[in-house]
Amino acid sequence: MSVSRRELLTGAAALAVLGRAGGWAPAAHGAAGDGELLRARPGTARLVPPGYPETPIWGYEGQVPGPAVRLRQGERVRRRFANELPEASTVHWHGIRLANAMDGAPGVTQDAVPPGAEFLYDFVAPDAGTFWYHPHERAFEQMARGLYGALVVEEPDPPQVDRDQVLLLDDWRLTEQARIHEESFGALGDWSHAGRTGNWITVNGDGAWTRTVAHHERLRLRLVNVANARIFSIDTRGLDGWLVALDGQPLAKLEPPAPLVLAPGQRADLVVDVVAGEGEKGLLFSREREGTFILATFAVSGVARATRLPVPSPLPANPVTPLGELGRARHATLRMEGGAMGRLRQAVLDGTTMPMRDLAARGKVWAMNGLAQMPQEPLFAARRGETVLLTMINDSAWPHGMHLHGHHFRPLSPSGEPGPLRDTVLTDPDETLRIAFVADNPGDWLLHCHMLEHSVAGMLTWFRVA
Ligand code: C2O
Numbered sequence: 001m002s003v004s005r006r007e008l009l010t011g012a013a014a015l016a017v018l019g020r021a022g023g024w025a026p027a028a029h030g031a032a033g034d035g036e037l038l039r040a041r042p043g044t045a046r047l048v049p050p051g052y053p054e055t056p057i058w059g060y061e062g063q064v065p066g067p068a069v070r071l072r073q074g075e076r077v078r079r080r081f082a083n084e085l086p087e088a089s090t091v092h093w094h095g096i097r098l099a100n101a102m103d104g105a106p107g108v109t110q111d112a113v114p115p116g117a118e119f120l121y122d123f124v125a126p127d128a129g130t131f132w133y134h135p136h137e138r139a140f141e142q143m144a145r146g147l148y149g150a151l152v153v154e155e156p157d158p159p160q161v162d163r164d165q166v167l168l169l170d171d172w173r174l175t176e177q178a179r180i181h182e183e184s185f186g187a188l189g190d191w192s193h194a195g196r197t198g199n200w201i202t203v204n205g206d207g208a209w210t211r212t213v214a215h216h217e218r219l220r221l222r223l224v225n226v227a228n229a230r231i232f233s234i235d236t237r238g239l240d241g242w243l244v245a246l247d248g249q250p251l252a253k254l255e256p257p258a259p260l261v262l263a264p265g266q267r268a269d270l271v272v273d274v275v276a277g278e279g280e281k282g283l284l285f286s287r288e289r290e291g292t293f294i295l296a297t298f299a300v301s302g303v304a305r306a307t308r309l310p311v312p313s314p315l316p317a318n319p320v321t322p323l324g325e326l327g328r329a330r331h332a333t334l335r336m337e338g339g340a341m342g343r344l345r346q347a348v349l350d351g352t353t354m355p356m357r358d359l360a361a362r363g364k365v366w367a368m369n370g371l372a373q374m375p376q377e378p379l380f381a382a383r384r385g386e387t388v389l390l391t392m393i394n395d396s397a398w399p400h401g402m403h404l405h406g407h408h409f410r411p412l413s414p415s416g417e418p419g420p421l422r423d424t425v426l427t428d429p430d431e432t433l434r435i436a437f438v439a440d441n442p443g444d445w446l447l448h449c450h451m452l453e454h455s456v457a458g459m460l461t462w463f464r465v466a
């Protein structure tokens, strides 16, 4: 047997029967004290069906995914991060509007933690919702090796569901021996195209994630795209309900659960009822250009209740500062250029203007505002509380999922209507997208593409809130 691209495209459904039975992830509540240990270390994981070898990975506590961090809104998270990897690392708590010093951005908020060292992360989580954690040093490698975990902040009064399930969607590039394809770390071909896409999809580290549910059971599904670069196009069958939150922020009005595009870094909370009948299956799948494949299978056995539960109310809003008047906002512009089939001819690296070819020789194939690296000066410096209007111009042939640290923002429609709060937004090739947010969290914050190969190859900048 070999793990091939073909199996990714055609095998996922067939493999579903191999899904291991098992409990639903237990919910351990966040504790105070010295901070629970969170070790990043090598381990192994059964990503592929029995018959293949296990895969050597890097994981938090040696597992894929790492332990879920669960707490209630407003509670404190304390984790003593211990780096048992052969290289430096940090932990970034993606989407949490936390104190700047705890953001895990190496060279910006802290020094990267060397092998053998520790760092205490200690912060309060102001928003209820679905978040996640991952390294921010050599993320293109460390995350591809399995370093990530869920961070769930519960509402004081959560909606009535029968199960609350996190689904971490990942995309691995495996060899025929089910090992992580290491030779292609740093491959410029990936860096200058869509990023590192893989040949094996897992949900919570399982290539055929399956659970048994009852007819009319209500599920809260917390989807997180933890892949380096793959964009999932989610659809469902036999599950009917609502999209209730995006990127950890409740929607004011419930939306249909699918179709739903989920770029790297993004999250979506669905509340769905199992409408598939006894003996049938509810499915969560991704419809992509290469084909359609199953992410999660809900095998129906038994009946939870005769009729569906009533339509849920929207989740209560989190305490995010409302936008100020856009006419008086501070303006900034971010032009994204480069990559294959792009128009970028030259950019500045280390103070020198270089042609594309010289940039590529140094591993830089993208530029933002003409610079192929993290700038010395911030993209903008905002006064605390100021509303910022940022125009992002995707002048490239590739989509980019842009992630802003420390804040949530609202993408604006072409006519200027603010959309739902996000922390990561997909910009399409040749699209110009405006986002607005209140810069109310003091510190220096990153803004980068969450296609991790793009970020390391030039798509990384920062802004200051004073
Ligand atoms: Cu999820 Cu700057 O990252």
Ligand code: CU
Binding pocket: 399, 400, 401, 449, 450, 451, 454, 455, 459
């Ligand atoms: Cu990108």
